[in-house]
Amino acid sequence: MKRHITLGEFIIENQKDFPYAKGELSALLSSIRLAGKMVNQGINKAGLAEIVGAAGGENVQGEDQQKLDVIANDMFISTLRKRGEICGLASEEMEDHIVFDDAIHSDAKYVVLIDPLDGSSNIDVNVSVGTIFSIYRRVSEPGSPATLEDFLQPGNKQIAAGYLVYGTSTMLVYTTGNGVNAFTYDPGIGSFFLSHPNMKVKENGKIYSINEGNYVHMPEGVKRYIKWCQELDPATNRPLTSRYIGSLVADFHRNLLKGGIYIYPQGTTAPNGKLRLLYECNPMAYLIEQAGGKASDGKTRIMDIDPTELHQRVPFFCGSSEMVDKAEWFLKEYPSD
Numbered sequence: 614m615k616r617h618i619t620l621g622e623f624i625i626e627n628q629k630d631f632p633y634a635k636g637e638l639s640a641l642l643s644s645i646r647l648a649g650k651m652v653n654q655g656i657n658k659a660g661l662a663e664i665v666g667a668a669g670g671e672n673v674q675g676e677d678q679q680k681l682d683v684i685a686n687d688m689f690i691s692t693l694r695k696r697g698e699i700c701g702l703a704s705e706e707m708e709d710h711i712v713f714d715d716a717i718h719s720d721a722k723y724v725v726l727i728d729p730l731d732g733s734s735n736i737d738v739n740v741s742v743g744t745i746f747s748i749y750r751r752v753s754e755p756g757s758p759a760t761l762e763d764f765l766q767p768g769n770k771q772i773a774a775g776y777l778v779y780g781t782s783t784m785l786v787y788t789t790g791n792g793v794n795a796f797t798y799d800p801g802i803g804s805f806f807l808s809h810p811n812m813k814v815k816e817n818g819k820i821y822s823i824n825e826g827n828y829v830h831m832p833e834g835v836k837r838y839i840k841w842c843q844e845l846d847p848a849t850n851r852p853l854t855s856r857y858i859g860s861l862v863a864d865f866h867r868n869l870l871k872g873g874i875y876i877y878p879q880g881t882t883a884p885n886g887k888l889r890l891l892y893e894c895n896p897m898a899y900l901i902e903q904a905g906g907k908a909s910d911g912k913t914r915i916m917d918i919d920p921t922e923l924h925q926r927v928p929f930f931c932g933s934s935e936m937v938d939k940a941e942w943f944l945k946e947y948p949s950d
């Protein structure tokens with residue numbers, strides 16, 4: 614009989630992967646799991662509860678309404694603050710990083726970056742959204758307050774990264790540098806179970822994911838790549854399939870399972886694209902590389918980019934390695950300037 618492994622058991626069993634760790638990272642992953650369950654509950658109720666709407670607005674009772682991405686942000690902060698594993702956190706929802714500067718936190722070794730709710734415009738229409746997280750070891754001295762430098766580290770220094778996808782089922786997918794494992798949530802029991810061990814992405818897939826509404830603003834190489842995707846594949850006598858949800862997490866998750874490429878390129882209206890390096894692209898790049906795929910900005914490996922700002926944007930080409938190679942080839946062959 615197949616043994617059921619919960620996420621909690623898996624985290625404890627794999628603590629041995631970190632010979633010098635004293636269990637803080639395992640505890641931190643457990644805290645993220647807990648916060649994810651809370652956000653999941655909020656999302657599931659979003660159609661019922663009066664929590665959908667613009668932040669700053671009022672609901673019918675005249676109470677302040679909060680957008681779910683602000684609520685998700687608060688849930689992660691309060692859950693992680695109640696435990697002692699991190700000394701600071703940065704989020705898409707906050708301009709500056711926050712420092713957990715008290716006795717239980719200042720000795721902590723780790724910092725976390727999050728996109729608490731990714732694809733949030735999809736909430737109102739009952740389409741999948743997610744949470745993305747990235748974990749680094751601090752570079753500042755333990756015992757002192759966390760600094761901006763703790764957060765501005767290249768992706769190749771990540772200790773762990775992952776996402777929750779709140780879809781037809783809720784899943785938590787993460788890596789600590791020893792492959793990618795995915796856990797599916799059983800809401801009746803309240804536990805995540807290992808459902809997709811050691812995930813690998815196909816070297817070549819059949820799906821391309823890009824917002825083609827931006828076509829006229831795209832670099833020539835990306836336009837040519839899209840046209841190449843639309844040509845008939847002699848092996849199947851079909852073009853590639855276009856799929857774009859508009860939630861990076863959901864688009865990434867599908868392409869990880871089926872093989873494909875996700876692109877958010879630079880454009881004339883967004884010179885560095887839209888996605889954020891530190892809490893969207895780096896964690897996804899770590900996951901896709903651990904699954905055997907590739908992530909670049911069209912030229913440079915995403916995880917080798919030295920960040921200069923917390924909310925820095927970067928063009929993003931991510932997925933099956935042969936597809937990313939092909940897109941890079943088009944960018945090189947048809948330079949825009």
Ligand code: AHG
Pocket residue numbers: 705728730731732733734824859860861862887
């Ligand atoms: P967020 O909801 O965290 O702001 O992220 C939205 C991002 C990403 O999830 C998605 O892939 C992309 O924005 C979609 O952008 P377009 O609507 O421009 O295609």
Ligand code: MN
Pocket residue numbers: 728730731732861893
């Ligand atoms: Mn996002």
Ligand code: MN
Pocket residue numbers: 682705728729730731732733
């Ligand atoms: Mn977001």
